[in-house]
Amino acid sequence: MSVGTIWVLAEDAESGVASITLEMLAKARELSDDVVAVYGGDGAAIAEEVGAHGAGSVLATGDLGGALPGPSIAGAMAAAIAGGAAPAAVLIGTTYGGRDVAGRLSVKLDASVITNVVDLADEGGLVGTEPIFGGTSDVKTKFTSDKPGIFLVRPKSFVAEATGGGAAAVSSLEVPDLGATGTAVVTNSFVEQSEGPKLDEAAVVVSGGRGLGESEKYELIETLASKLGAAPGASRAIVDAGWVPYSYQVGQTGKVVKPDVYIAAGISGATQHLVGMKGSKTIIAINKDAEAPIFGVADLGIVGDVHKVLPQLLDALNARG
Amino acid sequence: MKVAVCVKQIPDPADPGALDESTKTLKRDTKLILDESDSYGVEMALQLVDAAGGGEVTLISMAPNNEVNGLRTALAMGADSAILVSDDALAGSDALGTSKVLAAAIQRAEPDLVLAATESSDGYTGTVPEQIAELMGLPSVTFAKSIEAGDGTVNVQRQTEAGYDDVTCPMPCVVSVTAGVVEPRYPSFKGIMAAKSKPVDELTIADLGIDAGSVGWAGGGQEIVAVQEAPAREAGEIIEDEGEAYERIVAFLDELKVI
Ligand SMILES: Cc1cc2nc3c(=O)[nH]c(=O)nc-3n(C[C@H](O)[C@H](O)[C@H](O)COP(=O)(O)OP(=O)(O)OC[C@H]3O[C@@H](n4cnc5c(N)ncnc54)[C@H](O)[C@@H]3O)c2cc1C
Ligand SMILES: Nc1ncnc2c1ncn2[C@@H]1O[C@H](COP(=O)(O)O)[C@@H](O)[C@H]1O
Numbered sequence: 193m194s195v196g197t198i199w200v201l202a203e204d205a206e207s208g209v210a211s212i213t214l215e216m217l218a219k220a221r222e223l224s225d226d227v228v229a230v231y232g233g234d235g236a237a238i239a240e241e242v243g244a245h246g247a248g249s250v251l252a253t254g255d256l257g258g259a260l261p262g263p264s265i266a267g268a269m270a271a272a273i274a275g276g277a278a279p280a281a282v283l284i285g286t287t288y289g290g291r292d293v294a295g296r297l298s299v300k301l302d303a304s305v306i307t308n309v310v311d312l313a314d315e316g317g318l319v320g321t322e323p324i325f326g327g328t329s330d331v332k333t334k335f336t337s338d339k340p341g342i343f344l345v346r347p348k349s350f351v352a353e354a355t356g357g358g359a360a361a362v363s364s365l366e367v368p369d370l371g372a373t374g375t376a377v378v379t380n381s382f383v384e385q386s387e388g389p390k391l392d393e394a395a396v397v398v399s400g401g402r403g404l405g406e407s408e409k410y411e412l413i414e415t416l417a418s419k420l421g422a423a424p425g426a427s428r429a430i431v432d433a434g435w436v437p438y439s440y441q442v443g444q445t446g447k448v449v450k451p452d453v454y455i456a457a458g459i460s461g462a463t464q465h466l467v468g469m470k471g472s473k474t475i476i477a478i479n480k481d482a483e484a485p486i487f488g489v490a491d492l493g494i495v496g497d498v499h500k501v502l503p504q505l506l507d508a509l510n511a512r513g
Numbered sequence: 514m515k516v517a518v519c520v521k522q523i524p525d526p527a528d529p530g531a532l533d534e535s536t537k538t539l540k541r542d543t544k545l546i547l548d549e550s551d552s553y554g555v556e557m558a559l560q561l562v563d564a565a566g567g568g569e570v571t572l573i574s575m576a577p578n579n580e581v582n583g584l585r586t587a588l589a590m591g592a593d594s595a596i597l598v599s600d601d602a603l604a605g606s607d608a609l610g611t612s613k614v615l616a617a618a619i620q621r622a623e624p625d626l627v628l629a630a631t632e633s634s635d636g637y638t639g640t641v642p643e644q645i646a647e648l649m650g651l652p653s654v655t656f657a658k659s660i661e662a663g664d665g666t667v668n669v670q671r672q673t674e675a676g677y678d679d680v681t682c683p684m685p686c687v688v689s690v691t692a693g694v695v696e697p698r699y700p701s702f703k704g705i706m707a708a709k710s711k712p713v714d715e716l717t718i719a720d721l722g723i724d725a726g727s728v729g730w731a732g733g734g735q736e737i738v739a740v741q742e743a744p745a746r747e748a749g750e751i752i753e754d755e756g757e758a759y760e761r762i763v764a765f766l767d768e769l770k771v772i
Contacts, residue, residue, distance in 0.1 A: 206675060260654065260671075260680060262643065286639075288656050288673055295643025304607045304734030307638040319738060329532070332739040339734070344640070375652045376682035384676040396771055420771055432693035438658070438672055444637060445692070453771055470746070474769055476762060482751070489746050492765050496754025504759035509772065512763075 195314050196280030198224040199340075200247065201265070202231040202238055203289055206383075209241045211392070212285035214352035216345055220283060221246030221355070223314050228279070230269060232261040235362035243360035245352065251365040260376040262292025267374070268365045269293075270300035273340060281318050281341040294344050296373070303339040310349040318343070326463025327470050347392065348448045348471060384437055391423040391440065397451045397472070399425035399442055401465075403458020403479060403498055407435040412502045413457060419509050425449065427459045443468035458498045461486025478502070514568035514662060516558040517624035518592065519615055519645070520551040522576045522583030523635045532740060545576060547583035550630035552697035553690050555587045558628050560695060561662050569593050571622040575603060575614045581713055588708035589700030595713045596621060602718055605730035608636070612644035613728060617721040619645065621714075626667065627687040631656055642689035653687040654680045658694050 198220040203210040213229070220227040228249050229242040235252025242250060251272065256264050269282065282297065284290045286308065298305045311321035319334045320343050335341045391397065398420065400413035410430070417424040425447075426440040442449055444464040454472035459465060461477070461484055469475070470489055477490035480497050487493040494501055522545035547555075555570070562568040572587050572595035579599040588595060596618045603614065619627055627646075632639035646653035656672040662684070669680045672691055682688075700708070718725060726732060752758055766772045 262655075263647075263652070266647075288671070291639050292643050292653070292655055295640040296647045298609055298640065299612070299644050299647035302609070304609050305638065305640050306735055307608070307640065315738075323743060324532075324740075327743055328745075330741045330743045331737055332741070333735050333737050335735050337734050344638075372650055372683070373647065373652050376654050376680055376686070378671075378678045378680050380679040381673070382676040382678070420766070428692070434693075438691070438693075439674075439676070445632065453766070453769055475746075475749070476765065482753075487749075487751055490751070491746075491749040492761065493749055493751035494754050494758040494762065495751065496758050500756075501754055501759050501762075504756075505762055508759055508763050512772065 194225045195223050195318055197226040197228060197278065199228050199230050199269070199279040199282045201282070201284045201290060201293055202229040202242055202250070203285060203287060204233070209238050210285070210287070211352055212287060212345070212347045213242070214245045215348070215350040216283045216285060217242060217245040217247055218353050219312055219350040223312065223318070224280070229360060230265065230365065232256050232265040235364070239359040239362050243357045244354045246355050246357055247360045249361045249363065252362055253365050253367050256367070258377045258379065259374055260292070260378060261289055263296055263370050263373045264367045266293045266296030266300060267370050268367045269297055271368045272365055273301065279340045281343060283343050283345055286344050286346045290344065294342055298342055301339050301342075303337065303342060304335065305342045305344055306333050306335070307344040309343045309345045312343065323467060326466050346448055348450045384439055386439070388418060389421065389423045391425055391442070392447045392449055394423035394449075395451055396420050396422035396453045396455075397425050397442070397449050397469070398422045398455045398457070399427065399459060399469070400430065400457050401427035401459030402429040402433075404430070405499070407433070409499070410435050412498070412506070415506055416455070416502060419506065427465050456486050457502060459486055460484050461489065514562055514565040514626065515571070515622065515624045516562060516568065516626045516628060517571045517573050517619045517622045518551070518554045518558045518587070519573050519627070519629040519641070520555065520583060520587050521548040521633045521636075522546065522574055522580050523548045523633065526634055544582050545580045547586040548630065548634050550632065550634050550692055552587070552590070553692055553694050554628040554630055555590050555592060556695045556697040557660060557690055559591045561626070561660065565662060571596060571624065573615055573618050573622065574598070575611055575618070577604065579715055584713060585708050586700065588711045589704040590698055591704060594711055596716065597713055598716050598718065598721065600717045602725040602729045605733055606728050607733045607735065608638040608640045609644055609734070610728035610732045612641050612648055613723060614718065614721065615641070616645045616648040617723055618716065619649065625684045626662060627651070627685070629687065629689045631689045631691050642687055646687035649687070651686050652682050653689075654682050655689045657688050657690045660688055660690070
């Protein structure tokens with residue numbers, strides 16, 4: 193069974209290929225016998241890893257210099273399609289770079305994009321599932337034209353799994369002249385230092401929200417996180433307030449996390465926060481308002497004051513050594 | 514410097530509305546308000562024009578029924594004028610259709626810089642800014658956390674997974690801003706009064722030379738095949754803290770083998 197060729201946009205992470213790419217490859221290979229990784233860089237560098245995850249081949253642009261990659265990758269994809277390539281679907285991760293590619297490609301193909309996809313199925317053509325109303329309902333959407341279907345897929349929707357395939361065959365993808373659209377250039381990259389496990393990979397996440405009251409109190413979250421070997425996270429309210437960097441944000445515009453245990457302290461549980469953490473295996477919430485929506489998804493909910501419960505919890509954990 | 518800011522007018526998120534089963538669209542019958550996400554773009558535009566020593570901030574919006582409520586809020590913050598596209602043929606437009614309309618309207622303002630939010634509060638497709646840029650043949654920088662303009666270029670700090678990138682881009686260009694980049698000002702009483710007489714240019718798609726077949730339901734390239742209840746999480750154990758709740762958390766973490 194196969195829906196035809198599926199292209200998967202391959203992106204880099206700090207070490208190797210990004211998890212979102214490997215996740216999409218896992219789903220793509222379930223749906224198609226012909227899975228192609230499309231990459232804005234040196235194809236040989238990723239051929240082994242994407243091959244092991246199910247890509248039969250890699251289409252790569254080669255080094256893009258310092259250019260912001262979106263226009264180049266979208267331009268190269270559109271040129272290949274104009275030249276006869278006919279992917280049934282193009283899977284693109286909902287990442288900073290991914291959205292740029294999807295938007296530009298959509299215009300070039302005059303084709304709509306299905307966004308916020310958390311599942312894909314072959315129902316006589318590809319159908320995407322997207323959560324709405326903070327995940328209380330699911331919408332299933334399909335394309336009405338036979339143009340390549342562009343799907344923007346949310347991270348953590350699928351489980352990455354190596355199949356043991358050999359290195360993917362690399363061919364080159366030509367970037368056409370982009371005119372003005374290709375002129376944005378990255379001059380410097382800054383990495384925010386963070387210790388401990390990464391937020392979107394940690395087995396335990398401890399997040400704090402506005403209920404902590406003031407910036408200094410976020411220390412309670414950091415101490416608890418380090419005690420549990422967890423990654424500290426945050427609601428957007430305290431990111432916007434400048435208590436913690438954006439990279440801490442969990443939710444629709446932040447990171448999607450699916451840890452074994454998620455602890456939410458002083459977080460109300462707005463729909464935009466819930467979509468980022470509802471997939472956690474176990475959720476513990478502490479909130480002084482018994483009506484807070486976060487309790488609707490909590491396995492253990494404590495109606496109480498974070499300023500009392502968290503210090504007591506820390507003392508108890510310290511006492512255990 | 515001329516800055517065009519895309520501002521979406523949306524139903525009040527505090528009143529989320531419901532999905533109409535027959536048309537598979539959100540029922541929205543209340544007055545629309547300025548999307549909070551766009552208030553950052555408006556503030557950023559006002560600050561950039563100030564820093565440039567003068568210029569003009571033009572709001573660009575596509576909304577049903579000639580809605581101006583949200584535009585008045587942004588005009589009261591200090592924007593100079595607005596272009597509003599409203600047309601029955603636009604009902605059901607997807608992000609690409611919306612972008613075609615916005616791009617055509619923006620063209621009229623002949624801006625040096627186009628600002629939008631990274632994603633709208635109600636649609637959150639997050640593709641519109643990039644689609645506008647491609648339609649207009651412009652470069653773009655998405656996810657800006659700060660912008661400096663000068664000398665025909667913008668210097669942007671762009672959010673990344675790991676931190677941020679410094680990006681340089683020649684103008685004219687499109688930049689999308691994240692929430693929290695600047696503190697949106699509250700409209701003053703004077704601002705609110707002044708907003709009432711600021712020009713709002715109301716256009717239809719015919720005025721923009723857009724074919725009704727390329728936007729709205731007719732131009733949409735996708736259809737909803739089903740709407741289902743998502744599987745709900747099982748109700749958990751909720752306890753009132755009487756001073757010992759932390760013990761329950763410790764026991765729970767123990768059961769889960771976290772400690
Ligand atoms: C387009 C868009 C995208 C968004 N994306 C995100 C996103 O990615 N992530 C995200 O988190 N949000 C996002 N939001 C914002 C979201 O709607 C909420 O505003 C935000 O999550 C609220 O953060 P909060 O729970 O910390 O604050 P609040 O909603 O203010 O909640 C604070 C909670 O703390 C409780 N509390 C107060 N004092 C105490 C105490 N002493 N002890 C215990 N509890 C206490 C209160 O009862 C309350 O429930 C987005 C919004 C929009 C419009
Ligand atoms: N109808 C609209 N009118 C004006 N601006 C819009 C409209 N739709 C989207 N935008 C702009 O594009 C951004 C991204 O929207 P979206 O792609 O829907 O998430 C919004 O935050 C706005 O700045």
